[in-house]
Amino acid sequence: MRRIMAAAISAALSVTALFASPALAATQTWHVQAGYLSFDGSGPSGGGNRFYPAAVSIHQGDSIEFAPMGAHTITFNRPAGPVFILFGPSATATATSPTDFVNSGIIGDSPVPTSYTLTFASTLPAGTYQVICGLHIGMSETVNVLPVGATLPKTDADYAATRDAQVAADRAAQAEAVAEATDSDEDGGATVLAGIGTQRTSALRFFPASITVHVGEKVTFLKRQDPTEPHTVTFGEEPPDPVAQLVARGGTTYSGTEDISSGFMSTKAQFAYYQLAGTPLPVALTKYKVQFTKVGDWPYICALHDVIGMRGVVHVVP
Ligand SMILES: [Cu+2]
The missing domain is CATH 2.60.40.420 (Cupredoxins -  blue copper proteins)
Structure with missing residues (x-):
C-alpha cells in the first residue's frame, strides 16, 4: 500500500513538473x-x-x-x-x-x-x-x-x-446626462426624449414618461440624446414578429384606436453599425411626430425595451 502511494505521489510530482515548464x-x-x-x-x-x-x-x-x-x-x-x-x-x-x-x-x-x-x-x-x-x-x-x-x-x-x-x-x-439633457423640435411644440445617455451609457426610459397636450396638437419624439441604444415609439397593438415590430406603420395621426409606430429609431452611426441598409427598417430615423385627435389617455411603448419599463402615456385634454 505504502509503495503504491509513493508511486502515485511521484507520478503527481512529475505531472506538476511538466506543467511548470513554460x-x-x-x-x-x-x-x-x-x-x-x-x-x-x-x-x-x-x-x-x-x-x-x-x-x-x-x-x-x-x-x-x-x-x-x-x-x-x-x-x-x-x-x-x-x-x-x-x-x-x-x-x-x-x-x-x-x-x-x-x-x-x-x-x-x-x-x-x-x-x-x-x-x-x-x-x-x-x-x-x-x-x-x-x-x-x-x-x-x-x-x-x-x-x-x-x-x-x-x-x-x-x-x-x-x-x-x-x-x-x-x-x-x-x-449628469439625465440631469442636463434638453432637446426640442424646431416647431417648439411638446417634446419627449426617447432615451437619454452618453457615448457609453443609456437610460431606457421616455423623458418625460407622461405628457399632456390639447386635442389637435402634436408630440415630437426625439431619439437624439441616447447614442448607444435604438428605440421605437409604438401605440396600439404590436405585430407578433419581433422584426415586424421594428418596421414603421400606421401613419402619424392617433385617435386612440390605430396601431401606429415610428419603427426602429437609430442615429446614422447606429444604422451603419447594425448594417441595416436594404432591410425594411427606417433609415436613421431620430424624429417621429404624432398628432392627437381625440381626448383620452393614450399609452405607448418602446417595442425593444417595454419589458424593462420603457413606456409612456400622452394625456390629451380638450
Ligand atoms: Cu427603447
Missing part, C-alpha cells in the same frame, strides 16, 4: 463584465454599454469569461450583414485563427445574467484582437494575446479594480 503552463480564465445595470423603482432601467475593463492582456490558450449585465453579444469577427445574424450563437466558442467567427448570440437578456466564455486557442497567433458587442456601437474589448511564458502586466484582481472604477465613472456621467 511550454505547458496551465491556462487561465480572465473576467470581463459586459455592461452594467442601473435600477429605478420598477427594476432595471438601463446602464452601461461598454466592456469593463476595456482591455486585457492574456496568454495564448487562455479564456475570458464575459459576465453580461443587460443584453449584449460577445462577437469575434463580425460577418457582413444585418445585425440579426448575431442574435444566435456560433457553433464554437474558441477562436483558433485570427479570422474565425465566434459569437455568443444575445446573452444577459433576462433577470439572471448568463456568462459566456470565449477561449483564445494556443494556436491563435500572438497579437491584438477586438471583441465587440453587436448591439451597442463603440462597445469593444481589446485583447492582447501574448506568447505563453511572457510576463503579463496585470492580474485578474487588477482588472476587477479597473472595472469598478470605470463603472463608477460611467454611472456619474450618466446621472
